[in-house]
Amino acid sequence: MLNVPENDCWFRDEVQIYENALRTWLAGKFPALVDVDNVIQEALMRVWRAHTTTAIQSPRALLFAAAHNLAIDQLRRQNIVPMDSLAEIGDLTVIEESPTPSEIAARNQELELLTKAIQCLPEKCRQVLTLRKIYGLSQKEIARQLGISEHTVEAQVGNGIRRCAAFFERLGLP
DSSP, rough: OOHHHHHHHHHHHHHHGGGHHHHHHHHHTTTTTSSSHHHHHHHHHHHHHHHHHHHOOHHHHHHHHHHHHHHHHHHHHHHHHOOOOHHHHHSOOOOSSSSHHHHHHHHHHHHHHHHHHTTTTHHHHHHHIIIIIISSSHHHHHHHHTTHHHHHHHHHHHHHHHHHHHHHHTTTTT
């Protein structure tokens, strides 16, 4: 076993000097880490304990590896969801969130009207609006796929939305 004053000097000169760098590295690599100070403290302790029993070639590497493993462990523990007992679960009030038959019918009617509104659009306008709003393609992707400019895509989307709104207005819908 090594002499305690020598250990203190070694620890201060070879390990503690990396504490701030370790803090910065952990914050960048593990932004969801809740208790960075605890990880650093435990990593320092592990390096200290290892040094008392064996020679360490690279204290910095050992410190960062220990902190890395501790951070991953802590993140795993953070993601564990506690399970309530079955008795407590039985006492919970459950709200039925599935739509009622009348809500389903109303949504189906709305979808049917939207489909009719889109079908009334000119061909190019319908293609652009469908690719943008239904399939979620970017203006750039649509322009490339249809061989038109991004400005034309933007204009066609605006035109399609205005025409659909006018379609609904004619039906007296908001």
